Amino acid sequence: MSDEKPLLKVTIDGVQIEVPEGTTILNAARQVGGNIVPPAMCYYSKLKGSGGKCRTCLVKVSKGSEKDPRPMPKLVPSCSTTVMDGMEVLNTTSPEVLEARKGVVEFLLINHPLDCPVCDQAGECHLQDLGFEHGGAHTRYEEDRRTFERIDIGPYIQLHMNRCILCYRCVFAAEQLTNGRVHGVINRGDHAEISTYIQQAIDGDFYGNIIDVCPVGALTDKTFRFKSRVWFTKPMDAHRDCDKCSGKTAVWVAGNDVLRVTGRKDAYGEVEEFICNTCRFDKKSLSDWTIEGPRHIDRHSVIGMNHYELAAPKETQYLTNKIIE
């Protein structure tokens, strides 16, 4: 493999990394990790064709490549721009990028309702994080926000079109995971909306994953609707024998009740494996699941409140193990 594809050297915010040809800047940055990774609202590594829509991952390319060292004239979306040998990319070190990102957040929030206190996604919402990290404190928008009539898209999924930022992730998810996609984007531009068109209930074993891929609260779990807030539930890694999917999930527990089942999301909010609807919607009892242990939650997250991953601090555990040995 490595003989066919030579590794390309790329520098992101001063950090050099070698990646194979065809890697996007965003994925190269993700290999480095840390805060040099541009945020992404529409790109989802597990969905083909996603990306290039939200413009939150814009970066500055200060040197095109070794052969052509001219900088790229405009900021480029890092999720759909592939790296070149010797490319130099500026993300957080470029004030131009930060300014542009602030503008993008403002644009995304133009029509996004300020209903975080009501929204079930609050606490794990990417737009919330993005607005907190990159957005301004106040809105300059004075006009009425775009609103839609509420559409019922089935007994398991709640669609809030008002909250949608049109990232198309759910459309790709439905297309690539289920056979016979029945929902999509209708109308164009400002009138575009996610719909099942003739308000037909969406069906299939994996369509529940559109909840997980949604970066905002536009698609939420109806079985979890208003049950609790995400930071009051305890995320646990759990699995069960499932004939449709891997059965590896994260269950969100309050007391002895499983309030919600989701896929296991990584640091970028992407699920490790897509799970089926039976696991997601029907297995709401602790006896259905084998609990592996508490999920790792970033300590800066609101979900990390009162969340303990170890029964005792590491040192104590180490000593206990020594004694047992």
Next chain:
Amino acid sequence: MKPLTNRAKQVVNKEMTFSEKIYLPAVLGGLKTTMSHFFKKQATVRYPEEVRPFSDVFRGKHVLKRDENGAERCTACGLCAVACPAEAITMVAAEREKGEEKLYREEKYAETYEINMLRCIFCGMCEEACPKEAIFLTTEITPANYDRSNFIYGKDKLVEDVNHRTDITTRQAHKNLAK
């Protein structure tokens, strides 16, 4: 030994004089002190009838406000419960049904909302955290009670009466100043 202060008195076991033995001058002296207080300003107030003014920043019993149309402002977002250092607040959310728009402002509302007044330390963090300006601390005092269970205040005690609104303008001004 050198005394520490110059107020030290030598104790002498001398016999009392006649005037000292009848005690009357000392009793009258005491009465004079007592009587003089009749004409001085009283240090206390007659409490239930007369109430001392509270400080502007006094924090007492909570109130769950209604909006100008009388609908409950609280949407059960849980931020007060997160902010509460004493973990005194619990709530259960419910979805607003059709026809209840006049009762609840948003599509989600608090079906039950309880504050454990024995846990509450009246710090005002819930008021600070509330994004909907729904919860405020008033100048009302939480009354004493004989039963512990009576200290868990539900919505019946917390939500303000539509006809007798609780004035929280001073608290609001204080909150805005803090911003």
